[in-house]
Amino acid sequence: MLLRLAQPDDAIAVARVHVRSWQSAYRALLPDDYLDQLRPEDRAAQYDFATLDPRKPRTIVAEEDGHIHGFATTSPSRDTxxxxxxxLCALYVDPTQWGRGIGVALVTAARTHLAHAGFRDAVLWVLDGNLRAERFYQRDGWASDGVHRTDTVWGVTVGEVRYLRPLSAP
Incomplete structure (x- = not known):
């Protein structure tokens, strides 16, 4: 498995992973009709994998045999x-690849990227009720600080809980 920074040509492959992940992981958490209408082409148009601006999100992809199986996106925290x-803005693995350690490799690479960017601590937001994600992040040393928010993501309003983690050690 090769972990590398996403390139502009990766947009549609990353979007396919993103949409399939939402459709599987959030099936019981978001309306079916909403999930069914998601299209990778719509999502791909919003990515900017060409930027070198350290204040903008950066995406790491997990690639194997020319296929992108997952990605993690990092940035400076948007929380005041x-x-x-x-x-850690996003971490998604294609559902057909769950259980292979790709998520662990990506979250580790994302933490390393943030530490190299000079951050000592990190935040992430988990969709309310996403127990699979909560368990995954807790195993990686993340802990909820009890902060909740309502956000609009891809045109749907969701509840989220914040997790924090020091970057130096789990």
Whole structure:
């Protein structure tokens, strides 16, 4: 498995992983009709994998035999009360690849990227009720700080809980 920074040509492959992951992981958490209408082409148009601006999100992909199986996106935290933190904005693995360690490799690479960018701590947001994700992040040393928010993502309003983690050790 090769972990590398996403390139502009990766947009549609990353979007396919993104949409399939949402459709599987969030099936019981978001309306079926909403999930069924998601299209990778719509999502791919929103990615900017060409930027080198350190203040903008950066995406790491997990590639094997020319196929992207997952990705992690990091950036400086968007939370005003955690402005000195890095943020894991997204981590998705194609559902056909779950259980192979790709998520662990990606979250480790994302943490390393944030640490190299100078961050000592990181935040992430988990969709309310996403117990699989909560367990995954807890095993990686993340802990909820009890902060909840309502956000609009891809045109749907969701509840989320925030997790924090030091980047130096689990």
């Amino acid at each position: 009360d955690a402005a000195d933190h890095g943020e």
